[in-house]
Amino acid sequence: MRSIALIAAALVALAGCMEIEQTATPSRQGKYQGKPDSTPWSNQPLAAGPQWKQGDRASWEEQIKKRQLGQHEHRRIYQ
Amino acid sequence: MARMKFLVDAERCIECNGCVTACKNENEVPWGVNRRKVVTINDGVVGAEKSLSVACMHCSDAPCMAVCPVDCFYRTDDGVVLHDKDLCIGCGYCFYACPFGAPQFPQAGAFGLRGKMDKCTFCAGGPEADRSDAEFKKYGRNRLAEGKLPACAEMCSTKALLGGDGDVIADIYRERVARRGVKGAEAWGWGTAYGPPPKGAAPAAAPAGGKS
C-alpha cells in the first residue's frame, strides 16, 4: 500500500517537471533563452534614424522609451 | 527591463485596417498570412460598434511556446516571443494553443500540409543576423534593431494601437482614460464586475467632457 502511495506521489511530483521553463532570463552570452540571437542594441544605429550607443542597452532603452512616449499625443501636443 | 506589449483602445479604433496593411508591407508576409487583423464587434450597430486590432500578444506564459514539439520558440530580453523557422516543422500545435489565433501557416502542398509557421514578431525579426536579408525574408523587418517600434503601432492614425514597454503604454492609456472625463470606476466597469455600490455610497459622477 505504502509503495503504491509513494509511486502515486512520485507521479504527481513528476508531473510538475514536464514543461520547459519559460521565464525571461537575462541574456546568456548573447543568447536568448537558449537560442542564438543578437540583441537590438548590439547593432550600429542607422545613419538616418534613432541613435543610441552601440552595445549599450540603457541608451537603446532610453531612446525607445522616448519613441514610445511619442505615441502619447497629450504629452506630445499639449506640453 | 522592458516587456514589450501591444495595447488597443476600443474607444479609438476606427477599423481602417491600416495596421494590417502596414504590417503586410513592412514585413512582406507570405501569401495567405495576416499577422495582424482587426475584428469588429456589433458591426454596423450604431452606438455599440467597437473594433479591436489583434496580433501576437507576446504572452508571458506563452501556450505556443509550451506546446511546440521542437521547442522552436524563444523569448528575447524585451519579452518578445520569437521563433526559429529553421526548426519549425509546421505541425500547427501553436495555432491550436494560441488564444488569439496569431500563428498562421502558408499552405505548402497536398493535404493542406502546413508550411513554416509565421506570426507577429513585434517587428523584431528572428534568430538570423539582425537586419540581414535572410532575416528579412524569413521574419520581416527588424525595427527594434533600428531603434524603432512595430510599424502597426507607430503608424496607427488614431493611436488606438500602442506598442512598447507594458509599463509605458499602460501609463499612456491611463492618462488618456483620465482625460476622457470618465471616472475610473465607470471606465473600468467595477460596478459590473463587483455589483452596484452599497446603498448610501456617493453616486457615480455623471460623465463629463467629450471623448479624447
Next chain:
Amino acid sequence: MRTLSRMTGWLVLALAFALPAGAQQQPAADPDPIKTQQRRAIEQPGNNAPVWRNVQSGQPNYASIPGREAGVLIQPQARFPGQDAIATAGEAWRKFRNGPVTVYGGWLIVVVCAIIAGIYFVQGPIKVHEQPTGRLLPRFSVAERWAHWVMGISFCVLGATGLIMLFGKHVLLPVFGYTLFAWLSSLAKNLHNFVAPLFVVSLVVFILMYLKDNLPEKGDGAWLATSWRMFTGGKQPASGRFNGGEKVWYWVGVVAMCLVVSASGLVLLFPNFEQLRTTMQQMHIIHVVSAVLVTGFALAHIYMGTIGVEGAYGNMRDGVTDEAWAKEHHANWYQDVKSGKEAAKSGAAPQTQH
C-alpha cells in the same frame, strides 16, 4: 528551489481537484448585449463590459480579412477532463497535452516496456513443449500476410514518429540538440502525414480479412482465464485459429482503438475542411490518448509475435507453421486443419510441406 516550489504548486493543484468544481460564478446571460452596450454608451461611457463579454465568449465577429475564425478574437473557453478551472480552449488543451497526456502516456510506455523486459528476462520466451515435427501447415495466406505487414509496418512508422513528436522534446532534444532534432521531427511529421492514409486503408482491409476467425467462440473466456500459465512454462488451453488474447487485441486494439485513432487522425490530417480549432484540439486529444494506449498494446503484441513466443514470427513471415507449434498454441485449429474442417471453411486444401 524552483522545482520544489513548482512541486508544491502541483500538490496544491492536486488538492484543488478534490474541491467541488463550479466555484466560479457565471454572470447571468444578458439577453440583448447590443442593447445593453448602446445604453452603456450613454449612461456609462467607457464601460464596454458587454463588448468584452462578447470578446471572451469566443463567438465570431466581423473581420474584413478572410480566413477561418478570423473574426474570433479569443478562443472560446473549454475544460478538459480533470481540469478544475475553465480556460481558453487553447490553454486548456495545452495543459492537458503537456500535463496528463505526456506524463501518464510516457509512463505507460515505460511501464509496458519494463513489464515486457521483466517477463523476457525472468521467465524467458514461451517455448513449444514438443519437438518440431518438420511437417508444416499453412497458417496465413499471401493476402493475409500482406494485409498484416502493410498495416503492421505502417503502424510502426506512425508509432515511432508519433512518439518523437510527443516525447522527443523531453527525451531526444537534450541529446541531439536543436538542429538535428528539428530535422528528425520534420521527417517524422512528414512520414506521419503520408504513411497515415496507407495505414487507414490497410487497417480496413485487415479488419475485414481477419474478421471471420476473430468472432468470439466458446473457449475464449477459458483461454483468457488460464492462459497466464504459459508464461510460467505451463500449457495453455486449446483455442481455435486465434486465441482469446489475440481476439482481444483484434477487437480492442485493432478494431476499436485503431479506428478511433484513424478517424481522429484524418480530421487532423486534412485541416482544409473548415474544421475549427476546438474540433482539432478535441480530436488531437482523442488521437494522442488512443494512440498511446494502442502503442502500449501493440508493444505487447509485437513482443508475443517476435521474441516472446518461439516460432510465432516465422508463421506470419512464411505463412506456414509446424504441426507441433499448432498443436501447442491452437489445438482446436490444429484438429480442424487435420480433419479437413478448416480447409472446407477456407476452401484451401491442407497441404503438407517438407
